[in-house]
Amino acid sequence: MPAEAAIEARGLRKAYGSVEALKGVDLAAPAGTVLGLLGPNGAGKTTAVRILTTLLPADGGSARVAGVDVRTEAPLLRSRIGLAGQYAAVDENLTGYENLEMVGRLYHLPKGQPRERAKRLLESFELADAGDRLVRTYSGGMRRRLDLAAALVAEPPVLFLDEPTTGLDPRSRLTLWETIEARVAEGTTVLLTTQYLDEADRLADRISVIDHGLVIAEGSSDELKDQLGGESLEVTLEEEAATEAAIAALASLCAAEPRRDDGVLRIPVAQRRGAVAEAVRRLGEAGVGIDDISMRRPTLDDVFLELTGHAAEAEDEEEEVTSR
Amino acid sequence: MSNLGYAVSDTLVLAKRNFLRIPRAPDLLLAFTVQPLMFVLLFAYVFGGAIATPGHSYIDFLIPGILVQTMSFGGFVTALGIAEDLKKGLIDRFRSLPMSRAAVLSGRTLADIATNVIQITVMLVVGVIIGFGFSTSFLEVVAGLLILLLFGYAFSWVFAFIGLTSSSPEAAQSLGFIVIFPLSFVSSAFVPPETMPAALQWFAEWNPFSIVVDALRALFIGDPAGNSVWGAVAWSLGIAIVFAFLAVWKYKRAVVR
Known part of the structure; x- marks a missing residue:
């Protein structure tokens, strides 16, 4: 593993009109680790992901992902990342297989590989039987799995997962977690945003707690809990x-x-x-x-409550709308 | 592969996606084919009797006009599809991939040619059933159909831009109607413009819809062509280029709502 961080952001700033979504955010994830971005709705998590995946230009600050500058080398960067968002971004009128094969071809994988990877991913995501069915017949959990599979088609070294399990039933969540853990074990770096503390606790090596556009705490789950005393x-x-x-x-x-x-x-x-x-x-x-x-022991919930003054799952819809 | 090579192959990948959609989710195409059909029947049998079209039966006069309007209605499928992709986060996924920045749109507009062919076919069959007939040579008819497809292609880009600009699929639909209604009705498509008040007549004569309609009447039913054929080609190319540029520019800045 190279010593360089797989994800490194300094002083990221972004405003939508007068609303400051990010007010100078620093993030770092060494290669092969999971960085959890924890925060309530509207905290700026999605904005940070959108900047790091080249979907949105930052107003200020700099970021490198997979050794590549987000601003100046965006086309190269896109070949090294996978993104799975809050919505299952898959085409309802294609089959599961067709979705994955299409994404593989758009990553410009060598001939034959899109087909082979699509088949293999369908197997490993327990979608092999449904692979030839149109996605509009899939359940919510199946769509999310397919969405995650699509992010993995190119086997990218860095994976961005924006609230990957929001709205999923417990069993689907667990399956998704196990899949993510398996990728990390193979050396993939993951940036995971979540508002679920158990998810961050289980998956993330380091957690950045973000609220109102600022990182208000950073550390491992244990370190954060220790801040609250033993x-x-x-x-x-x-x-x-x-x-x-x-x-x-x-x-x-x-x-x-x-x-x-x-x-x-x-x-x-x-x-x-x-x-x-x-x-x-x-x-x-x-x-x-x-x-x-x-x-x-203090739980992450306690940490979160202490840091932000409100519970993790408190709704703050208004800002979230403007942040997209 | 070169950038241009990727642009072509990415376009084909996306076009395939949109082709597959046609038989799998035909609802939109159906709706926007039935709508102009209703206009045919409405104008042919309800208003037509009151509209004088010297030298032609009203059906012969109407069909070239309706065909042009149909091409613009076909664009709604494009606008709604793109607005939908945007809403569902698919555009985000595509924008995070190392693919050509134009391919989502060029693939869509390429596939639209297929839907346009379907719509033209349906419309001509219905036209012939109710009494429309070509009175020109085979080559002229083919030239007319090609101009129609070129105009339809140009309008796909207009609607791609509308789809990317609207805040929701519903807004895309409303915006589309606001654009299409004056263009298609204040034109030579349904009535001779000479019957309109001076200001509208002026608009109708400069309206690209009228120019394309006039070109089709020249190539289908033998009206004097004037400059309309070349005018129609020039307008279509111009619209396609300008809106392709605008749509791709918008795509690069697209945000999920």
């Missing part, structure tokens, strides 16, 4: 009235200020080992009844 002990009490007594009993375990949410006591602990047993023992001695007790 693990905490979550205790649900039998009687809420016993809360103060419980806090007093657990005071020496607390690494930071305990928090109370909806009757659940959250106690950040310095050390995970033995914490549950110790807490149970102390609460027992203090005569406080426990309904439920567990150790919990």
Whole structure:
């Protein structure tokens, strides 16, 4: 693998009229890794993808993808990337096979290859039986799989997936995830935008959290979670009235200020080992009844909430419309 | 392969895609073939009796005009198809591929020639059934048909541009009608322009629709040609070149809505 990053963007800016979609975004993905671009609708994720795939000129900043400059070498760049978008961009009036073969020919693959790749991809995406059916008879999940297959026809070193599983049922999501993981294992670099935290958690090596056109946090999933502090002990009490007594009993375990949410006591602990047993023992001695007790790491949801001040799947439709 | 070679092969790949669509989703083509047929019947049997066309039966006068209008109606299939591709993200996919920047449009307009041939055939068969007859030589008829196809090809580019410019397939359709209605009705297609008020008559005489209609009347039913045949070819080529340029320019900047 070359040392150069497969995706590298510096200071990307883009405005639509007075709406600033990107206000100076830096992104980097080493070859063979998955960069997750996480953010609510309207955060600028799609705009970033459109710039990096040459669909949209940036107002400012620079970007290189697969060793090629996005602005000055766009035609060359297009032969090195695959794009699967939020919509299944496949032709309804062609069969699955015809769609893939067409894309292969438009990538200018050597003679015979479009046909061979189309067949192989249909096999590996469990579409072989449906390959000769018109796409308009396909289910939503099948269309998405075909769309992803189309992005892979040229076996591009860099893959852009813009919310690849939005609107899919859980089983189709899982299949799609496994396919993406298989490509990454073979060395493909992936930029994945998503508003699903579990998706970023599972697939992404590094995550850039983007909100209102700015990267507000960057790191691995673990690093982001660590920013919120370590693990905490979550205790649900039998009687809420016993809360103060419980806090007093657990005071020496607390690494930071305990928090109370909806009757659940959250106690950040310095050390995970033995914490549950110790807490149970102390609460027992203090005569406080426990309904439920567990150790919990912060999830990406917590990170997201903390960083953006709103939940990940909050709707922010208005901006999304202008950003396309 | 050279860039030009790729431009040609990409165009053929996209033309094939659009050819395949014709039998698989014939609804649009059907709709935009039935519409001019209704105009034929409307004008032939409802308005025709009140329109004087010295030297010809009204059917003979009407069919060349309707044929030209049909070519412009055929363009709606193009505009709607492209607006649809844009909406569904297909144009994005094509623009992210290392293919020729003109091929999506040149492939589409090439395939449109096939739909135009189908429409002309249907229209001529119906025309002959209700009494239309050629009164010129075989070569003149062939020349007329070629001019008609060239004009249809030019209008495919006009509609490709409309499809790329509109915010939705519905808007493309409305915009198309706004363009086509004055051009096709304020022309020599349905009535002799001499019967119109002076301003409209002036417009009708300069209207490329009229010039193409006049050329067809010369080549199909033996009207005096004047400059209309060469005028029709020149207008068609001019429209094709200008709108091909505009459409490709627009395509490069296309955005999903």
